Amino acid sequence: MSHCHVCGQTLPPPLYRSPHAISITSLCEVLPQRVAVAFCAACGHLQTDALADLDAYYDRDYKILIGSADEDQFYAMVEGRKVFRTEHQVNTLLAKVHLPDGARVLDYGCAKSSSLRRLTELRPDIEPHVFDVSDMYLPYWNRFVRPENCSLYTPNPEWANRFDLITSFFALEHVADPRALAKTVAGLLKPDGLFYCIVPNVYANTADFVVADHVNHFSAASLRRLMEDAGMQVVSLDAHAHNSAWVLVATRKTPATPKSPAPEEHAGLEQQARDLAAYWSAFADRVRAFEATHPHAQAVAIYGSGFYHDYFYP
Numbered sequence: 001m002s003h004c005h006v007c008g009q010t011l012p013p014p015l016y017r018s019p020h021a022i023s024i025t026s027l028c029e030v031l032p033q034r035v036a037v038a039f040c041a042a043c044g045h046l047q048t049d050a051l052a053d054l055d056a057y058y059d060r061d062y063k064i065l066i067g068s069a070d071e072d073q074f075y076a077m078v079e080g081r082k083v084f085r086t087e088h089q090v091n092t093l094l095a096k097v098h099l100p101d102g103a104r105v106l107d108y109g110c111a112k113s114s115s116l117r118r119l120t121e122l123r124p125d126i127e128p129h130v131f132d133v134s135d136m137y138l139p140y141w142n143r144f145v146r147p148e149n150c151s152l153y154t155p156n157p158e159w160a161n162r163f164d165l166i167t168s169f170f171a172l173e174h175v176a177d178p179r180a181l182a183k184t185v186a187g188l189l190k191p192d193g194l195f196y197c198i199v200p201n202v203y204a205n206t207a208d209f210v211v212a213d214h215v216n217h218f219s220a221a222s223l224r225r226l227m228e229d230a231g232m233q234v235v236s237l238d239a240h241a242h243n244s245a246w247v248l249v250a251t252r253k254t255p256a257t258p259k260s261p262a263p264e265e266h267a268g269l270e271q272q273a274r275d276l277a278a279y280w281s282a283f284a285d286r287v288r289a290f291e292a293t294h295p296h297a298q299a300v301a302i303y304g305s306g307f308y309h310d311y312f313y314p
């Protein structure tokens with residue numbers, strides 16, 4: 001029996017199970033296991049069963065963009081110019097958050113922390129700090145963060161109430177205990193500090209539903225609940241600033257009267273989740289039916305080089 005990562009309620013049986021023991025991670029690795037996704041009606045959270053050994057996976061096997069310091073992901077073409085993910089993330093952050101002079105900033109669960117590195121180039125006055133659960137990114141941190149401002153596996157206990165800003169770029173979707181993470185973040189913020197967080201929005205990008213290592217698929221309701229239970233309050237939640245993602249800004253200030261998620265806010269979510277389950281349950285059959293209508297095709301090109309490519313042709 002599993003429990004909701006966000007509100008702790010017992011989860012009902014999964015509304016989706018992949019038909020075969022094969023799944024794909026966000027880094028396009030093919031794993032010999034099924035994906036099962038359950039919906040929590042209490043808080044509006046969607047949750048995937050965790051990989052067998054999650055801690056070891058992120059310590060040793062999860063190697064995102066570690067080919068070089070500058071390896072990045074294409075984000076979009078803007079007025080004829082290629083914009084990469086890091087540039088977009090930092091521009092969005094600076095548009096949403098006022099950073100005081102000399103601000104102490106922590107990138108939490110940061111991997112290479114290219115966004116914080118870029119931020120320090122634009123704002124050399126800030127004092128960067130990094131934390132992650134793997135030591136494989138140390139060579140990248142050492143280029144722009146002082147050694148005493150780096151923490152591995154557990155955040156430095158001296159960091160309590162220290163930060164003006166804590167960032168989390170596409171990390172919370174991987175974490176089996178986001179409640180603990182949010183509470184830790186709240187304890188590291190100054191009383192008026194801000195938590196800035198980006199996670200995928202499965203309701204905008206349906207592929208997120210079947211990504212094996214995305215154990216959390218947040219809704220606006222479940223993000224709010226997560227923040228409030230950790231003693232934080234949502235300042236803004238934006239579904240449009242970053243493609244197919246939620247951009248959340250929260251403050252440590254506790255609301256005068258804690259606001260439990262409004263039921264009407266996620267009344268339609270369960271049906272949307274069931275629609276996603278139906279879409280992916282029939283997906284492979286639709287592809288096979290299409291292939292059957294083109295039996296004489298000589299060459300096949302798959303448009304899209306990442307997750308969808310591997311889903312079609314692992």
Ligand SMILES: [Zn+2]
Nearest residue numbers: 004007040043
């Ligand atoms: Zn829940």
